[in-house]
Amino acid sequence: MSAPSDIILQRMMALHPKVIDLTLDRVHRLLAALGHPERSLPPVIHIAGTNGKGSTQAMIRAGLEAAGQSVHAYTSPHLARFHERIRLAGELISEPALAALLDECVQANGPDSITFFEITTCAALLAFARNPADAVLLEVGLGGRLDATNVVDRPALTIITPVSIDHQQYLGDTLPEIAGEKAGILKRGVPCVVGPQSPEGLAVIEARAARLGAALLAHGQHWHAFAERGRMVFQDENGLLDLPLPNLPGPHQIDNAGAAVAALRHLGHGAAACEAAVSRAFWPARMQRLRHGPLVDVAPMVELWLDGGHNPAGGQAVAATLAAMPARDTHLICGMLNTKDIGGYLRPLAPHVTRLHAVSIPGEGATLPAEATRDAALAAGMAAEVAPSVGAALAAIAADAPQARVLICGSLYLAGAVLRENG
Structure with missing residues (x-):
């Protein structure tokens, strides 16, 4: 038998003919109807990039939770059930809470056109605004500039994981075009942690950051992460950390762990939180x-x-x-x-x-x-x-x-x- 949330999610699919239609107009309209929950969130860490967003988010969450903080998290797509997308203070959203939220968003939206991702993102923001937490980890769905998550005017921090070619039909055919879409999450005066990038991608991110006065914490310039003798070494202007190798398998997870540690260090967390980030994260379907x-x-x-x-x-x-x-x-x-x-x-x-x-x-x-x-x-x-x-x-x-x-x-x-x- 279908859960109430499954029935509402099926109805939401019919509210807009396209699965993906990148614009923020419909999101702003619904958020206004809901009382602007995006203006009442705990401090937001906004994460964009082609690969590594979810792993980086999982590591930051592990680090923050080890430091005693409660964390909301939003991710997509889900693997087994939709509830995976919305985590409230560390726990997956409950079925009654999800069904009530979705129903409220459908009622507020009325007959107006809106995509499935847009209305479910609004539901997540509403949940995050109503439930206390120390931080919100917000993962971009697609791109960044026109993604439904890009409605927070003043996040605490933004992160751009490695940018590569994907979703060309929506984001452009070249790395600079795609990097420009990802860099759309940068905000005036808000620092951004940048994972390893191609030179042409980094140039686009740096140019936008300069226009906005957003300080960059870039891999290879402001921080370094590498494996050495079965350990992970992280180095930034605050010194050197000797950490375990990430428990998420694969050499690429060193870079994701580096971005997570750079974010945690910037937010004022010490070695214990950084060690927990690399050793306690769990992220399904990534090796x-x-x-x-x-x-x-x-x-x-x-x-x-x-x-x-x-x-x-x-x-x-x-x-x-x-x-x-x-x-x-x-x-x-x-x-x-x-x-x-x-x-x-x-x-x-x-x-x-x-x-x-x-x-x-x-x-x-x-x-x-x-x-x-x-x-x-x-x-x-x-x-x-x-x-x-x-x-x-x-x-x-x-x-x-x-x-x-x-x-x-x-x-x-x-x-x-x-x-x-x-x-």
């Missing part, structure tokens, strides 16, 4: 090891991993993670959306993979057909075949290579389906 559940039972000897990365930079990050692991026969179970650069995602992975098993994403209208994923893998230099489902692919791998490493990858929507199926 997540699956150890229990029905899918694991299909292939009990297999080393099973799940990752939701879906663009060329995500492919490079996963490839670097696989390269750093002990050598093992490695199979991919891959499904992607038809809007993604599948060749750009798969090419970095090809040297590390024995075989790819292509699947369609269940229940997703915009899925790339499994046959197209197989053909792209063959073009990238991988052995590849089509499988009817993730479970069927796992069973075939277990029969052929029972002790293989298997990575289910290519889309957060596929990752969500896997987490639901695996309980």
Whole structure:
């Protein structure tokens, strides 16, 4: 039986014909009807970027909570259920609270056009304004300048994680264009932590920051983070921190951890909060090891991993993670959306993979057909075949290579389906 919130969320889908339509007019209208909750929030940390937003947010939350602070957090998309998007003072929003909030937003909006992401963002801001906390972590949905989250005039801090090519149909075809959209979250006089960037992307961010008088805390200039002798070293103008390696797997998490630590240090937190940020964060479907559940039972000897990365930079990050692991026969179970650069995602992975098993994403209208994923893998230099489902692919791998490493990858929507199926 559907929960009340599921029924309201389904109704919200019909309020605007497009899934994505970047403008702030509808958001400002609804927020005004709701009494401007965006003006009554705890201190906001606003996070944009192409890759690493969620991991960076998870690390900052772990650090703040270790320092005794209560934290609201907003993220998207969700994996298994919508409630994951809204975290109130550390806990996922309850079903009664979510249903009431969504219903209130639908009533306030009336028959007016608004996208699903816009109205649900307004619901999150309303929840954050009504519940006390020490901080709000606000993750951009898409871009930044015209994203529905970009309605807070004076955040405490902004963060831009690495910018790369993705969502070109909305953000532009070049890195400078996309970086310009991400830099749209910068606010006059508000400092911004900047993760590793391409030179052309950083130039755009620096130019906008200069116009707004926003101080930058940029990777490679104002802070450095690197692995050394099995530890993570962080250095900024306040000195050096010797930290554990991030518990989120993959070399790219050093950069995300560096941005989180830079943010925590700027906000006045010490070494204990920084250590908790890198050692206690949990973020599902980012090189997540699956150890229990029905899918694991299909292939009990297999080393099973799940990752939701879906663009060329995500492919490079996963490839670097696989390269750093002990050598093992490695199979991919891959499904992607038809809007993604599948060749750009798969090419970095090809040297590390024995075989790819292509699947369609269940229940997703915009899925790339499994046959197209197989053909792209063959073009990238991988052995590849089509499988009817993730479970069927796992069973075939277990029969052929029972002790293989298997990575289910290519889309957060596929990752969500896997987490639901695996309980």
